[in-house]
Amino acid sequence: MEMKHRRTMRQRYALKHGILKEFLAEFLGTFILVLFGVGSVAQTVLSRNAMGETLTIHIGFSVGLMMAVYVAGGVSGAHVNPAVSLAMVILGKLKFYKFPVYVIAQFLGAFAGAAAVFGLYYDAFMDFTSGILSVTGINATGHIFASYPARSLTILGGLIDQAVGTGMLVLCILAINDGKNIGAPSGMEPLCIGLVIMAIGVSMGLNCGYPLNPARDLGPRLFTAVAGWGWEVFSTSDYWWWVPVAGPMIGGVVGALVYFLFIEMHHKQPEKPHEEEEEDDEEEEEDLEEDSSLKDKYEMITMS
Numbered sequence: 108m109e110m111k112h113r114r115t116m117r118q119r120y121a122l123k124h125g126i127l128k129e130f131l132a133e134f135l136g137t138f139i140l141v142l143f144g145v146g147s148v149a150q151t152v153l154s155r156n157a158m159g160e161t162l163t164i165h166i167g168f169s170v171g172l173m174m175a176v177y178v179a180g181g182v183s184g185a186h187v188n189p190a191v192s193l194a195m196v197i198l199g200k201l202k203f204y205k206f207p208v209y210v211i212a213q214f215l216g217a218f219a220g221a222a223a224v225f226g227l228y229y230d231a232f233m234d235f236t237s238g239i240l241s242v243t244g245i246n247a248t249g250h251i252f253a254s255y256p257a258r259s260l261t262i263l264g265g266l267i268d269q270a271v272g273t274g275m276l277v278l279c280i281l282a283i284n285d286g287k288n289i290g291a292p293s294g295m296e297p298l299c300i301g302l303v304i305m306a307i308g309v310s311m312g313l314n315c316g317y318p319l320n321p322a323r324d325l326g327p328r329l330f331t332a333v334a335g336w337g338w339e340v341f342s343t344s345d346y347w348w349w350v351p352v353a354g355p356m357i358g359g360v361v362g363a364l365v366y367f368l369f370i371e372m373h374h375k376q377p378e379k380p381h382e383e384e385e386e387d388d389e390e391e392e393e394d395l396e397e398d399s400s401l402k403d404k405y406e407m408i409t410m411s
Contacts, residue, residue, distance in 0.1 A: 126205060126208055128182055128183075129182060129183035129205065129208070129209070129212075130183075130208055130209075130211075130212045131182075131212070132178070132179035132182035132183035132185070132212075133179060133183050133185075133186065133187060133208075133209050133212035133213050133216065134212040134213075134215055134216040134219075135178055135179060135216065136175035136176070136178055136179030136180075136183070136185045136187040136216065137175065137187040137188075137212070137213045137214075137215075137216030137217050137220065137322055137323070137326075138216040138217070138219050138220040138223070139171060139174050139175045139178055139220070140168075140171045140172050140174075140175040140187050140216075140217075140220070140323060141171075141216070141217045141219075141220025141221055141224070141323060141326070141327060142171070142220045142223050142224060143167050143168070143170060143171030143174065144164075144167050144168035144171040144172075144323070145220065145221060145224045145251060145252055145327060146167065146224045146227065146228075147159060147163055147164045147166070147167025147168065147171075148164050148167070148250075148251045148252075149224050149227075149228050149231075149232075149251050150163070150228075151163055151164055152235075152248065152250075152251050153228055153231040153232065153234075153235050153248075153251075154231075161312075164308075165304075165305055165308035165309060165312070166305070168304055168308060169301040169302065169304045169305040169308065170301060172187070172297075172300060172301050172304050173297045173298055173300065173301030174297075175187050176296065176297035176300055176301075177297045180296070180297060183209070184201075185297075186201075186209055186213070187213060187216070187320075187322070187323075188213065188319070188320040188321075188322060188323070188355070188359075189209070189210045189213055189214075189320070189321045189322050189355075189356065190273050190276075190277065190319070190320065190321060190355040190356050190358065190359030190360075191276075191277060191280065191359060192206055192209045192210060192213075193206065193356055193359055193360060194277045194281075194359040194360055194362065194363035195363075197360055197363055197364070198281075198363050198367060210322070213322035213326075214322045214325065214326045215326070216322070216326070217322045217323050217325075217326025217327055218326040218327065218329060218330050220326070220327070221252050221326060221327035221330040221331070222330055222334075224251075224252070225252075225330070225334060232248060235248065236248055240331075240334070240335040240336045241336070241339075242255070242331075242336055242337075242339045242340055242343050243339075243343065248336075249331055249336050249339075249340055249343075250316075252327035252328065252330065252331050253318070253324050253325075253327050253328035253331065253340065253348075253351075254315045254316045254317075254318040254324055254351050255315065255316075255343065255344055255347060256314065256315045256344050256347055256350075257313065257314055257315065260314045260315060262345065262347070262350060264314065265314065265315055265347065265350040265351075265354065266350055266353065266354045266357070267354075268311065268314045268315060268354070269315070269318070269319065269350060269351055269353075269354025269355050269357075269358060270354050270355070270357045270358030270361065271311070271358060272307050272311045272317050272319050272355075272358065273319045273320075273354065273355035273356075273357075273358035273359050273362065274358035274359065274361045274362030274365065275303075275307060275362060276303060276304070276307060276319055276359075276362070277358070277359045277362035277363050277366075278362040278363070278365060278366045279300075279303045280300055280303070281362075281363065281366045281367075281371070282366065282370070283296050283299045283300060283303075284296060285370070285371065287371075287374040287375075288370065288374075307319065315350075315351065318351040318355070319351075319355050319358075320351075320355060321351065321352040321355055321356060324348075324351040324352065325348070325351075325352055328340050328341070328348060
C-alpha cells in the first residue's frame with residue numbers, strides 16, 4: 108500500500124521538464140555548500156575560536172562542496188557556482204539557455220543557506236554582538252557570510268587572487284571529470300573536488316578567504332544587507348563586493364581555456380574507419396589508376 112502511494116506521488120508531482128529538475132538541484136546543492144561552509148565560519152567566530160579554527164573552516168567548505176556534488180551531481184552536474192557554469196558554457200558542455208537558470212538557482216540557494224545559518228545561530232549572534240550587527244569593529248560578524256579583503260590587499264590584487272584561485276578550481280574540476288585523462292574513479296569525483304577546495308583554502312586563503320564563487324559570496328552578502336547589517340556590506344573596503352563576483356567569472360573562463368588548450372585539445376581521437384562499398388570491376392581499375400581519389404569513394408563514419 109505504501110509503495111503504491113509513493114508511486115502515485117511520483118506520477119502526480121514529479122517534474123517532467125529537465126531544466127526544472129536542474130534548477131532544484133543547483134538550488135539545493137548551493138544551499139548545502141553555504142550551510143556547511145558559512146556555518147563552520149559562524150561556529151568558529153561566535154564561539155571565539157573555542158569550537159573552531161581556520162582548519163575547521165577549510166573542512167567545512169570542503170565537505171560542504173563534496174556533499175553538494177553528491178546531492179546534485181547526477182541531476183545538474185552540481186556546478187553550484189556561476190563561474191563553473193560559465194566555463195562549461197564556453198566549452199560547450201552546458202547549453203547557453205540553461206546558464207541564467209543555473210545562476211538564479213545558485214544565488215537563491217546561497218541566499219537561503221545564509222538565512223538558515225543566521226536562523227540556526229540567531230541567539231548566538233545576539234549574544235556575541237549585543238544585538239548590533241556590524242561589518243567592522245571588534246564584534247564584526249559580516250565576514251561570517253561574505254568575503255572582505257585583508258588590509259594589505261588592493262582591488263587589483265583581489266581580482267588576481269580570485270581569478271587564479273577560481274581558475275585552478277575549474278581546471279582541476281575538468282581534469283577530475285576528464286574520461287580521457289586519468290580522471291577520478293566513478294563515484295569519487297565529489298571527494299576529489301572537495302580536496303581541491305581544501306588545497307586552495309590552505310594555500311590561497313590569506314588575502315580574502317577564497318570565495319571563488321559569485322553566488323556563494325553575493326547571495327549571503329545580499330542576505331546580510333537586508334537582515335540587519337545594512338548596505339555597508341557593499342560600501343566597505345572601497346566597494347570591494349564586486350571583486351569576488353567579477354574575479355571568479357574571469358578566472359573560471361581562463362582556467363577552462365587553459366585546460367582545453369594544454370590538455371583536452373591534444374587527446375588522441377578515435378580513428379575513423381572507412382565503410383567498405385561494393386564496386387564494379389571497372390570502378391576498381393579506375394581506383395587503382397587514381398589513388399588520390401580513393402577517399403572520395405568511401406563514406407567516413409564516426410565511432411561513438
